[in-house]
Amino acid sequence: MIRLNNVFKRYPGGFDALRDVSFEVGADEMVFITGHSGAGKSTLLKILTLIEHASRGQVVVNNKNVARLPRRRIPHFRREIGVVFQDNKLLHDRTVFDNVALPLVVAGLSHLEIGRRARAALAKVGLLGKEKMYPITLSGGEQQRVGIARAVVNKPALLLADEPTGNLDADMADQIIDLFHDFNQHGVCVVIATHDLRQIQRLRKRVIGLKDGEIIIDSGNQAA
Amino acid sequence: MRSHLLRHLQVLFYSLGELARAPLTAFMTIAVIGITLALPAALYALLGNLQRVGGGWDQGAQISLFLKLDAPRTAAETLAGQIRAMPGVARVRYISPAAALKEFKRLSGFGNTLDLLNSNPLPAVLLVRPTGHAARPRAAQDLARTLGKLPGVAQAQFDLEWVRRLDAILRLAQRGVLILALLLGIAVLLVVGNTIRLAILSRRAEIEVIKLIGGTDAFIRRPFLYAGLFQGLFGGLLAWILVAASLALLAGPVRDLAGLYGSGFELAGLGLRAGAILLLGGAFLGWTGSRLAVGRHLRAIEPG
Numbered sequence: 001m002i003r004l005n006n007v008f009k010r011y012p013g014g015f016d017a018l019r020d021v022s023f024e025v026g027a028d029e030m031v032f033i034t035g036h037s038g039a040g041k042s043t044l045l046k047i048l049t050l051i052e053h054a055s056r057g058q059v060v061v062n063n064k065n066v067a068r069l070p071r072r073r074i075p076h077f078r079r080e081i082g083v084v085f086q087d088n089k090l091l092h093d094r095t096v097f098d099n100v101a102l103p104l105v106v107a108g109l110s111h112l113e114i115g116r117r118a119r120a121a122l123a124k125v126g127l128l129g130k131e132k133m134y135p136i137t138l139s140g141g142e143q144q145r146v147g148i149a150r151a152v153v154n155k156p157a158l159l160l161a162d163e164p165t166g167n168l169d170a171d172m173a174d175q176i177i178d179l180f181h182d183f184n185q186h187g188v189c190v191v192i193a194t195h196d197l198r199q200i201q202r203l204r205k206r207v208i209g210l211k212d213g214e215i216i217i218d219s220g221n222q223a224a
Numbered sequence: 225m226r227s228h229l230l231r232h233l234q235v236l237f238y239s240l241g242e243l244a245r246a247p248l249t250a251f252m253t254i255a256v257i258g259i260t261l262a263l264p265a266a267l268y269a270l271l272g273n274l275q276r277v278g279g280g281w282d283q284g285a286q287i288s289l290f291l292k293l294d295a296p297r298t299a300a301e302t303l304a305g306q307i308r309a310m311p312g313v314a315r316v317r318y319i320s321p322a323a324a325l326k327e328f329k330r331l332s333g334f335g336n337t338l339d340l341l342n343s344n345p346l347p348a349v350l351l352v353r354p355t356g357h358a359a360r361p362r363a364a365q366d367l368a369r370t371l372g373k374l375p376g377v378a379q380a381q382f383d384l385e386w387v388r389r390l391d392a393i394l395r396l397a398q399r400g401v402l403i404l405a406l407l408l409g410i411a412v413l414l415v416v417g418n419t420i421r422l423a424i425l426s427r428r429a430e431i432e433v434i435k436l437i438g439g440t441d442a443f444i445r446r447p448f449l450y451a452g453l454f455q456g457l458f459g460g461l462l463a464w465i466l467v468a469a470s471l472a473l474l475a476g477p478v479r480d481l482a483g484l485y486g487s488g489f490e491l492a493g494l495g496l497r498a499g500a501i502l503l504l505g506g507a508f509l510g511w512t513g514s515r516l517a518v519g520r521h522l523r524a525i526e527p528g
Contacts, residue, residue, distance in 0.1 A: 049436070051527050072440075079438035089433050106439040108231060150437070 001027045001158055001189040002048065007057035009043050009213070017043040018054070019213040025191060027157065030184040032200050033193045035210035041193035044210070045162050048191070049083055050074050062158055079107055082151030082188075086163035088143050090135040090150075096122070097131035100149045107154065121153040125179060141172030148179060152188070159183055161192045165199065173199065232446070239450035250455070253419045257412050257459025257506065262466040264405035265502055269467055269494045271401060275394055277489065287368045289350040290379045300348050303376050307352060312367055317351040324349055331486065347378060409509055412459070416452050416513030423448060424521045432527045441522060448518045449511060456510015460503040467494050 002025040009018040018040045025031050033041050046052040048061055050069070059066045062080055069077055090099050101118040109117070122128045125145040135143050144164060151159060161180065165173035177192075177199045184190045194200070200207055209217035243250040289307075291300055297320065304316045319327075324346040329338050352371060354364050364382055372380030424431065431444055475491045482489035494502070 051436075075435070075438040075440040075443075077438075078436065083436060089429075089436065091430055091433060102434065103437040106434060106437060106443055108228075154438075 001025050001029070001062060002191070003058070003060040005058040007047070007054045007059060009040075009047065009052065010055045016213050018047075021057070021210075021213070021215055023208060023215065023218060025189060027189050028184075028187060030181065030190040030203070030205045031192070032203075032205060032207045033191065033210065034195055034197070034200060034207055036195065039210040040213040041195075041210060042162060043213075045083075045160055045191075045193055048160055049081060050077060075106075079103065079154055080156055080158070082154065082156040082159040084144070084147050084151045084159070084161040084164045086166040088135075088147035090143060090146055092134065092136050094134075095131065096127060096133055096135060096138070096146050099135060099146055100131075100153055103150060103154050117153055117155075118149075121149040124152065125149045139172075141168055141175060144168065144172075144176055145179070148176070152183060156188070158189045158191070161190070161194075163194055164192060165194060165196050170198070174202070177203065235446045236450050239447050239454060242447070242451060243454055249419075253415065253455050254458045254462055256415050257455060257510070258462025258466060260408045260411050260415070261460055261463035261502060261506055262470075264401055264408055265463050265494060265498070266467045266470055267397075267401045267404065268498065269471060269492070271394060271397055272495075273492055274390075274397075276492065287352040287354070287364065287371060288381045289352060289371055289374075289377050290381065291348045291350065291376055292378045293347050295348060295376050297348070299376055300350065303374065304350055307350065307371065307374070310370075312354050312363065313352055314355040315353040317353075319349040319351065321346045321348050409505070412456065412506070412509040413513040413516065416455055416510050417517040419455065420448050420452055420514045420517040421521055423451065424518065424525070428525055431522065431525050435525070436527045444522060445518050449514050452510040452512075452514020452517075453507050454510070456513070457503060457507040459510065460506020463506065464494065464499050464502050 002023075004024075005022050007018055007021045008016070010016050021040075021044070033044060035041055043052065047054050047059055047066075050066055053067070062077070064077060066077070091102070094102075097118055100121055101114050104114040104117055119128060119131070122131055125148050127142060127145055127149065130138065130142070135146060138146065144167075148164070151161075159180065164180070165176050168176065173196060180190050180192060181203060207217060207219045208215060291303070300318055304318050307313055308316050321344045325338065325344050328334075328346065332338075352367075354367055368380045368382035371377060434444055471491055471493055478489070478491045
C-alpha cells in the first residue's frame with residue numbers, strides 16, 4: 001500500500017525533516033509512526049497525502065508513484081485516501097451530516113447515494129443521532145469521530161491519521177484508536193502518527209520510530 | 225452528462241442562495257457595479273437621442289432659393305418646373321411671399337406687430353429638397369451653387385455646416401463614451417475581483433479542507449464564478465433600471481423643451497438591444513472578474 005525508498009525531505013533553509021527513510025506497509029497492516037515532535041512524523045504524512053513533495057527518493061502510495069502524478073490528478077489521488085487530522089479540520093458552519101457528506105459531494109455522487117453512505121459512516125462511528133447538530137456543540141472525542149467518519153465515507157483503502165488522540169483524554173483516546181483498529185480488521189490499511197505510547201503498547205502493532213528525520217526503530221517489518 | 229448539468233444547477237442555486245444570505249454585501253457590490261455601468265449606458269442613450277435630433281435636420285437638408293422680389297408668381301412656377309427636371313432634385317415646393325409672412329409671424333413671435341407693415345417685405349421662396357445621394361453636404365453644396373446662378377434667383381442658401389459640426393462632435397463624444405465604457409468595464413472587473421477575493425479569503429479554511437479531501441480546482445472555482453456572474457448580471461440589470469428611470473424623469477422636461485422649438489421630439493429609451501448588451505456585458509464582466517481573482521488566489525491556498 002505504501003512504499004518509500006530512500007526518501008529525503010529538505011526544507012528551504014537547509015533543515016532536513018526526513019533523511020534516507022525507507023519502509024513498506026502492506027495493504028492489511030496497521031502501523032504507528034512515533035517520535036518526538038519535530039522528528040518528521042507530520043512531514044511523512046504530508047508527503048503521503050501529497051501536501052509536500054519529497055526532495056529525493058521514491059514514494060509509492062496506493063500503487064501510484066506520487067512524483068509522477070500530474071497536479072490535476074492530485075484530487076482524485078486524495079479521494080482514495082482517508083485522512084484524519086489532529087485538529088479534525090471540520091467546517092463549523094455546516095452540520096455533522098454535511099461535513100461527513102463533503103467528500104461525496106466533491107466526488108459528484110448522486111443525492112441518494114450521498115445520504116446513504118454518509119449515514120452509514122456516521123453509524124459506524126456511533127453518531128447517527130447527531131447528524132443535524134453542528135460540530136461546535138459536540139465533545140472533542142465526538143468531533144474527532146466526525147472527522148473519522150468523513151475520512152472513511154469514501155471507503156478508502158488507506159487511512160492516515162496525524163495525532164488523532166492528541167487533544168483527547170485517555171478514555172476517548174482509547175475509543176478512537178479502537179475505531180481505527182476496527183477499520184483495520186475490516187481490511188483498511190491504517191497509518192497513525194502519534195506519540196501516545198500508551199496506545200502503542202495497548203494494541204501491539206507495528207511501530208516505526210523516527211528521530212531527527214531518521215528511522216531508529218521498525219518493529220516487525222513484515223514486508224521487508 | 226445529466227448529472228453534470230444537475231451539479232451545475234445545484235451550484236447555481238447555491239450561489240444565488242449565498243447572495244440572499246448576505247444581502248447587504250451583495251447589494252453593495254451590485255449597486256457599485258450598477259452605477260458604474262449606468263454611467264456609460266446613460267451617455268450612450270443620450271448620444272443616441274442627440275443623433276436623432278441632428279438626424280432629423282440632416283434628412284431635412286434642403287436648399288432655400290430666395291427669388292428676386294419683383295419676380296411674378298408665374299415666373300416662379302416656371303422656375304420650379306425647370307428645377308424639378310434637374311438631376312439630384314427630389315422635390316420643389318413654392319412658398320408665396322404671403323405664406324412666408326404667415327409662417328414668419330407664427331414662428332417669430334412678433335405676431336400682430338408685423339401687421340403694421342404696409343407691404344410684405346419677404347420674397348417668394350423655392351424649397352428644393354435634394355435626392356438621397358445629392359443630400360450629402362458636399363453634393364448639396366454644389367447643387368446650391370448651381371441653383372444660385374439661375375436667373376430669377378436672388379440667393380441660394382444651404383447651411384448644413386452646423387449639422388456637419390454636430391455630427392463631428394457626436395462622433396467625438398461617441399469615442400469618449402467608448403473609452404469611458406472601457407475604463408469603467410475594467411473598474412467592474414476590479415470590483416468583482418476584489419469582492420470575490422474577499423469571499424475566497426473568508427472561506428480559506430473551507431477551501432483547504434475541500435482540497436484535502438480531493439476537491440478539484442473546478443469544483444472549488446464554480447460557486448465563486450457563479451457568484452461573480454450573478455453580481456455582474458444584477459449589476460447590469462440595476463444599471464438598466466437606473467438609466468430607464470433617469471430617462472423617464474427627463475422625458476417630461478425634454479418634451480416641454482422640444483415643444484418650445486415646435487418639435488414633437490420624444491426622448492427614446494435605451495432599447496431592448498442595448499439593454500440586453502448591458503445585461504450580458506455585466507454578466508460577462510462579473511464572470512471574468514471572478515475568474516481572474518479565483519485563478520490568482522485559489523492556487524495560493526494550499527493545505528499545509
